[in-house]
Amino acid sequence: MITKVKISDVRFPLDGHAGSDAIHRDPVYSYAVTQLKDDSGITGTGFAFTLGEGNDLVCKAAEYYARQLTGKDIEDTMANFGELFKKLSNDQQFRWLGPHKGVVHLALASVTNACYDLWAKKRGVPLWKLLIDLSPEQIVNTLDLSYLEDELTYTQALEMLKGQQSQKEERKTILYKGYPGYDTSIGWFNYPDELVRENCKKALAEGFTAMKLKVGSVDPDRDIRRAHIVRDVAGDGIKVMLDANQQWNLPQAIEICTRLKGMNPYWIEEPTHPDDLNAHAKLAQAITPVKLALGEHVPNKIIFKNYLQSGSSSFMQVDAVRVGGVSEFITISLLCKKFGVPVVPHVGDMGQLHQHLVLFNHIAMGHQALFLEHIPHLQKHFVHPAQIVNGVYKTPQEAGSSCDLVGLKNQFL
Missing domain, CATH: 3.30.390.10 (Enolase-like, N-terminal domain)
Structure with missing residues (x-):
């Protein structure tokens, strides 16, 4: 106990x-x-x-x-x-x-x-193994589905997971191949243009096939210029995402996102206030075929449900250290699976916990193994830091969720 x-x-x-x-x-x-x-x-x-x-x-x-x-x-x-x-x-x-x-x-x-x-x-066992080895009933018993009954009941959740059982074994190949990552550190907002350029080259050399740039400048021309720098260095075959971190109001978002179409962004992330569902719906319609991603600041399953119902976001970035933890993460992943929307987590955990959860999402739930954000800045502080080789997360083998911190290892001794 x-x-x-x-x-x-x-x-x-x-x-x-x-x-x-x-x-x-x-x-x-x-x-x-x-x-x-x-x-x-x-x-x-x-x-x-x-x-x-x-x-x-x-x-x-x-x-x-x-x-x-x-x-x-x-x-x-x-x-x-x-x-x-x-x-x-x-x-x-x-x-x-x-x-x-x-x-x-x-x-x-x-x-x-x-x-x-x-x-x-x-x-x-590693958390990913614990989760994929649980029966559908055991998984659903870890979830709180209250306030979701209009879209996801206990029985529906159970049937969704049971329906994926027959394909679990073939999807386990991801454990050996590793889960693709994307480099979110090439273009932090305060980085000068030349550093962004060099970081793009470095990411390509390290095997990443997707990368993300921070936008949302007071001068939109700065965002346009930097976005084109990344596209020019990366080339047309690389996915480039843009992240405004809620900076724009709706009129600004429509104008700037329209201008950004020219560099073919894979998604534009958090373009406006995360509580403004209607603004996202209007923006998504105004800038199609450019796609929106959000979830970093969406706090719970109910708001995620509303965004899914609106059809305004093409990628959901639920973060298990932002919503109520692993249980709510899985709940939201089930909702996303029902609506056919990929889960690409934001990684406030630096990918430590989410490297387990995306494996579960893919193997047990049938989510596409798209990619997982990679932020390297705190690796030295983890007992078992996530391993990224050739742009791919290697499957963790240590028991637990990879969240032990070096400074707290012997806290109870």
Whole structure:
């Protein structure tokens, strides 16, 4: 059973303008870390991602949730985790601070992810293997499908997963080939043009076949110029994505996205405010065939459901350290599968946890193995950093979810 709980506020300042975008010019990559230790001595680690200020608030909320797990057996907990998730996310007082968004939901992500890590470590397997080996019933029992009944019931979720069982074995070839990555660090917002150019060349040399540039400048001509630099260096055969990080209002987005059509972006990401569903719907119609991607700042399954119903986004970037953790990530992936929309996660975890989840999405759910974002800046801080070779994520073999941090390894000793 879980005997000890530890919450840590961990922050990593970045060098050389890394991580900068149109809105977040000086980020401090930070984690609200939950560690759960059980009576066998195993420690499960999970976290939520922030950009610095307020990370302590998430930690305080995570402590509230985590204390409620003390004395629980992890196998018993995960056998019906969907009900526990529903109970915690609807805490009668804490829920007022959301509901299902902001500090309290980030905190729940941290605790939820620690539960999944402990579960996998207890079984001695990587998280991806634990998940793909679970039966459809066991998977669905870890999910909270409340407020989704108009689109996804328990029975429908079960049937969707059962329908994929016969093809699981052939899709396991991805475990040997590795999951494709894309380089999201070629063009951080504050990088000068020449550095963007050199980073594009480096990404190509490292085997990446897709890359992303930050846009959203006060002067749109800067965005146009830089986008064409990336396209010119990458060539027509490489996927190039553009990310505005919510910078534009709708009229600006229509004008600038129309101008960006000329360099053939694979998608334009977070073009305007993430809560403005109608603006995204209007923009998607105005700039077709250019496609939109969003999800980095979409906080929960209900808002994802609404975006899917609107048909405005062609790619969903659900992040398990942003929504309520692995459980809600899987729930949203099921919704996306129903609507035929690819899941391409945002990686506030730097790809550590999501390298497991995209394997599950592909093998057990039948999602396309498109690619997974790669951000290298915190690799030295992980006990088992994600391995990228020739632009491809190599399948992790260590037990757990790859989220143990070097500085917290012996926290309970």
